[in-house]
Amino acid sequence: MRKVEIALKNVLSEDRIEEFLSVGTLIKIKKGEHYIREGEIPKKLGFVLSGLFRYVYINQEGKEYTKGLVQENTFLTSYSAMITETSSYFFVEALEDAELFTISYEKWKRLLDSDNYWYKFLVSFVEKGFITKEKRERDLLLLNAETRYRDFLQNYPEIENRISQTIIASYLGIQPESLSRIRKKMGT
Known part of the structure; x- marks a missing residue:
């Protein structure tokens, strides 16, 4: 639990860490596993200590659409569901x-x-999520693919080497071939 306490020092006051720790458990998830599955009624939320997650829609043909990326020190769930x-x-x-x-x-x-206190804590995370969601929607509607990729590199500087180009393309709303052309043009 020491690792949890260290991570929580970034988001909780000292006197609240023990209270928070009393309501949950530490789990490990392997790459490729799902914390929540489509069609499941979620009954849990997680705080990411290490690793990287994505929210992904998969249509009937198996095409994937990456809705969002979730890094360390962030909450993770299908909240509205x-x-x-x-x-x-x-x-x-x-x-x-x-x-x-x-x-x-x-x-x-x-x-x-x-x-x-906990409602204020929740609101701070919901507000951050709303800001991220609003910016993502605006970018997808108004920016071209190259600009979205440049923004991705700026906003997620460490992630590009942690995930496949296919997932990055899915997140950007473009085909992998288009991302390859953009990367070639930019010299990356």
């Missing part, structure tokens, strides 16, 4: 071997109800 107790529309896939601090939704709700 969890709070509405409906099926998730996407998978949460580990792109690397990972460690998570996972909490059942029931325990999370009890923690939220125990003190207003």
Whole structure:
């Protein structure tokens, strides 16, 4: 649990770490495994300690659409499906071997109800997620593929070497061949 405490020092005050640790457990997930599967009603959320995840839609033909990437020190779940107790529309896939601090939704709700501090904590993460989502939507609608790739490199400087070009292309909303052309043009 020491690793969890160290990671949590970046997001929680000292006096709240023990309280948070009391509601969850440490788990490991292998690369390629799913934390949440499409069609599953999620009953948990995780705090990423190490590793990298993606939110991915897969259509009936098997084509993948990467909705988002989730790095260390970030919460991970299909939140809207969890709070509405409906099926998730996407998978949460580990792109690397990972460690998570996972909490059942029931325990999370009890923690939220125990003190207003936890609602403020939740709101701070929801706001960050909203900002990320809004920027991503704007970029997909208004920017060309090369500009989106340049922004990706700037926003996720360490990730490019951690995942496949196919996943990066999926995240950018382009075909892998287009990404190859852009990379060649940029000399990367």
